Amino acid sequence: MFWAAMLAVIVTMALAMTRAIMGPTVFDRILALNMFGTKTVLLIAVAGFLVDRPDFLDLALIYALMNFIGTIAVLKYARFGSLGSDAKRPRGQL
């Protein structure tokens, strides 16, 4: 039954990746990547139970942390065109 759950997660990841490739705006891609990251957390957690190694959950938690920080960082870059602190003004038209 873990296989079934993993299959569902992988199908969802494929769908999210399709949207990330299709776009059309950069925010669509970030949304899809954020979703992809959340599914990775689930995939790692289920894989940990599948091979009976619960310490995979630590990796899943770390991945959740990094996914959140990464999303915010990419988002800030997409919004301001820079990660620096002096990026007060949004970049002009893309």
Next chain:
Amino acid sequence: MSRALVTFVVLFVTWLLWSGVYEPLTIGLGVLSCAFVAWFSDRIDSESSPKTDLGFWIRLLIYLPWLLKEIVIANLEIARVICAPSLPISPQLLQVPSGPKTPMGQALYANSITLTPGTITLDLRDGTVLVHALCKGSSQGEMDRRCCAVEGTS
């Protein structure tokens, strides 16, 4: 000061749960790093951080099961909409007056709206929330009332 202490305790309990190695060296390192992070995060904007009391957290615990129930209901609703072949959506922007007035209450309200599928908060300004809703008739009145109740009168 008490905020830093709470941060330290939460961090250290987390450290103990995750580390699994209970030797003086690792525990000492844990105390050091937790204290450093608590001190560091206390310096960030400590004056303007919202004030909460114990009653707020207790009322929050009573509120969360209701929010969970709402999330499940909204999930079923949106899942039905997405699976319907004709895709019966009617997206709209709504300006909803926000009942909660304190920063903590407003944060709770806006996050509750976003967490519930079908509605997402775009902006929160001057006591109104700008909400994007997927379908008509997703009512926020009940949530508004309950968030006010959690916020309390303080």
Next chain:
Amino acid sequence: MVLDIVSWALLVGGGLFCIIGGVGIIRLPDFYTRTHGASITDTLGAGLMLAGLGVQTLPHFLDGDWLILVKLLAITIFLFITSPTSGHALVKAAYARGVRWDQAKTDPDAKGKE
């Protein structure tokens, strides 16, 4: 045995909601509506699946599996805190950058109402 059935049902339900959210993110017409599809996978999809894994640990709860349950709970709480945060950051950034919504599907009367 009963726990196995409950866990199986939760895992399959979670997987089903994940796929529905994935279908939503493909089918829905514009960016703002797609966030609702992602929101389904992030709340009920992830929640049910982690709950299903949590039920798996219950038979050996006293033998030290409580720590696994705590970790699953921590992941769940973390996802439930970060998901609205990043979702809100996304739509706010898109709104500020002027990403438009599909006018054909948007109800013109509804704007600014209530």
